[in-house]
Amino acid sequence: MTVFRFLVVLVVFHLNFVWNIARGDNSVSCEFGKNCILPCTFKPGPELVIHWIQTIGNIQVHSFYHNQDQLGHQDQRFKGRTSIFKDQVSSGNASLQLTGVEFQDEGRYKCYTSVTSGNQESFINVIVDGMTNTENTH
Numbered sequence: 511m512t513v514f515r516f517l518v519v520l521v522v523f524h525l526n527f528v529w530n531i532a533r534g535d536n537s538v539s540c541e542f543g544k545n546c547i548l549p550c551t552f553k554p555g556p557e558l559v560i561h562w563i564q565t566i567g568n569i570q571v572h573s574f575y576h577n578q579d580q581l582g583h584q585d586q587r588f589k590g591r592t593s594i595f596k597d598q599v600s601s602g603n604a605s606l607q608l609t610g611v612e613f614q615d616e617g618r619y620k621c622y623t624s625v626t627s628g629n630q631e632s633f634i635n636v637i638v639d640g641m642t643n644t645e646n647t648h
């Protein structure tokens with residue numbers, strides 16, 4: 511029974527992932543070493559909480575609540591490389607800016623937002639480009 515439920519969850523997750531990629535609107539290409547914006551929007555409201563998570567390993571990328579960045583539990587790898595646009599959060603823009611993009615940044619990210627009226631989650635697939643250019647010159 512447990513195995514069956516696990517399989518159902520797995521299949522649903524997989525279909526969701528394939529669907530997200532197939533739709534093509536949840537991916538962002540980032541250039542190695544450059545800055546990159548991971549888009550996220552939500553329905554604004556009071557008592558805003560934002561959590562950006564890299565889903566593999568459940569890594570804390572950036573958090574924001576009580577009207578300020580909360581980086582006490584941020585993963586070392588993201589230290590000093592993340593920011594959100596504070597002048598835009600009140601209008602429902604929780605996009606994350608990542609600086610000095612690394613190859614390990616590639617993968618799936620979750621943008622979790624919560625306000626008094628409820629919470630929202632969205633996912634974005636980050637693809638890191640960089641090797642293509644050097645390969646083409648050979």
Ligand SMILES: *[C@@H]1O[C@H](CO)[C@@H](O)[C@H](O)[C@H]1NC(C)=O
Nearest residue numbers: 547549551595598603604605
């Ligand atoms: C969110 O803010 C960033 C930075 O100003 C901007 O590039 C992006 O387009 C904004 N997203 C939306 C949906 O307004």
